[in-house]
Amino acid sequence: MGRLSGINVAAEVPMFQHNTKQAKQLMRSAIPLMVKLDIPPTPYNYGIWYEYASNKNPKLNQLVDRALRRFGGLPAFVSKELFNEFLLPEEFQHAHHQSGRLKDITNTLETETITISGEVERFNSTLRNSKMALVTASENAQIEQLTTTLEQGVLRANQAIKLFGQSLKSAQDELAALKNELSDVKKNVELDPITLLSNDKGFERMLFSLVPYAEDDLTLLLIDIDDLSGVNQEYGTKAGTSLIRYISKLLLRLLPERGFLARLEGGRFAMLLNETELSVASQLAESVRNEISIQKIRYKNTKVLLRQVTVSVGVATLFGDESPKELVERAQHYLLYAKRSGKNRIAHHE
Ligand SMILES: Nc1nc2c(ncn2[C@@H]2O[C@H](COP(=O)(O)OP(=O)(O)OP(=O)(O)O)[C@@H](O)[C@H]2O)c(=O)[nH]1
Numbered sequence: 001m002g003r004l005s006g007i008n009v010a011a012e013v014p015m016f017q018h019n020t021k022q023a024k025q026l027m028r029s030a031i032p033l034m035v036k037l038d039i040p041p042t043p044y045n046y047g048i049w050y051e052y053a054s055n056k057n058p059k060l061n062q063l064v065d066r067a068l069r070r071f072g073g074l075p076a077f078v079s080k081e082l083f084n085e086f087l088l089p090e091e092f093q094h095a096h097h098q099s100g101r102l103k104d105i106t107n108t109l110e111t112e113t114i115t116i117s118g119e120v121e122r123f124n125s126t127l128r129n130s131k132m133a134l135v136t137a138s139e140n141a142q143i144e145q146l147t148t149t150l151e152q153g154v155l156r157a158n159q160a161i162k163l164f165g166q167s168l169k170s171a172q173d174e175l176a177a178l179k180n181e182l183s184d185v186k187k188n189v190e191l192d193p194i195t196l197l198s199n200d201k202g203f204e205r206m207l208f209s210l211v212p213y214a215e216d217d218l219t220l221l222l223i224d225i226d227d228l229s230g231v232n233q234e235y236g237t238k239a240g241t242s243l244i245r246y247i248s249k250l251l252l253r254l255l256p257e258r259g260f261l262a263r264l265e266g267g268r269f270a271m272l273l274n275e276t277e278l279s280v281a282s283q284l285a286e287s288v289r290n291e292i293s294i295q296k297i298r299y300k301n302t303k304v305l306l307r308q309v310t311v312s313v314g315v316a317t318l319f320g321d322e323s324p325k326e327l328v329e330r331a332q333h334y335l336l337y338a339k340r341s342g343k344n345r346i347a348h349h350e
């Protein structure tokens with residue numbers, strides 16, 4: 001059931017896209033290779049040697065072979081680089097790239113800070129020397145000379161401060177841009193591309209942010225399209241996907257003002273209702289179920305009218321000190337109960 005038990009970066013990594021049997025075979029080839037070459041069993045190395053054993057990526061294999069020839073093994077920094085280049089999903093690579101930019105900004109600011117400190121120190125020493133010289137200066141020419149020295153010092157210090165101010169300003173702009181990009185990346189990582197709703201990661205984040213503040217009135221509805229695999233078989237997967245999109249729009253329309261909706265996987269949606277007790281949430285679940293069951297849905301590409309579409313709903317309201325995981329498990333339990341009781345129904349605790 002679902003992928004709700006923890007944010008799983010590995011699930012996105014290409015090496016995990018094989019089926020279990022293939023994966024076991026590949027791991028059986030990868031591990032002896034690692035043992036033979038005395039490669040430390042780090043996560044990076046497991047990833048790389050798994051990919052190496054799959055022989056799917058000639059470029060990676062070429063680079064690994066070259067590193068083995070050159071270093072007689074795979075140094076940690078090489079495996080990290082290879083992992084980042086070949087195995088890390090795009091959004092994480094992006095984050096990697098951003099950390100590089102952040103490093104550039106701090107390097108620049110560090111250099112500029114050293115420069116300005118030197119300039120300020122030099123100006124201080126000019127001030128000290130001028131002060132001492134003023135005690136003994138009696139002639140106009142001496143005083144004029146001192147004035148010129150001070151003037152030049154002020155000018156130089158002023159220029160350094162101006163340059164530093166410009167660097168600070170550009171660092172500030174760059175940081176603001178980075179922050180925006182990061183928030184875009186985060187949104188994309190948490191977005192379901194089919195419905196443009198939050199995905200399971202977005203749901204998990206929202207749930208974890210709500211639970212600590214919720215009393216006994218945070219309710220979760222798990223809404224699952226009945227027999228989606230049958231719809232796929234009868235009308236084609238494109239029609240099935242189009243149905244998922246249709247249901248997502250309908251659910252959005254029925255979503256209460258402060259509710260939250262996510263698509264978890266397949267035809268399953270999570271609706272989170274804050275400050276909503278069980279009786280109110282169950283009524284909503286019932287009207288969602290009813291509204292969907294009376295829809296006449298036509299697949300727009302073929303104009304075919306789909307057979308009746310229904311959903312089953314599991315409803316759970318947070319108990320005392322229940323954890324987010326326990327709440328989800330209870331909602332799943334009720335959803336399963338609704339499915340086993342014949343589908344097109346809702347189920348919740350008494
Ligand atoms: N068209 C389409 N199908 C999907 C998508 N994601 C998952 N599926 C399919 O949805 C189906 C879900 O199947 P099950 O979880 O067995 O559920 P079901 O057929 O809806 O049956 P019940 O939930 O027991 O009513 C699977 O066949 C998946 O392949 C998608 O994005 N589009």
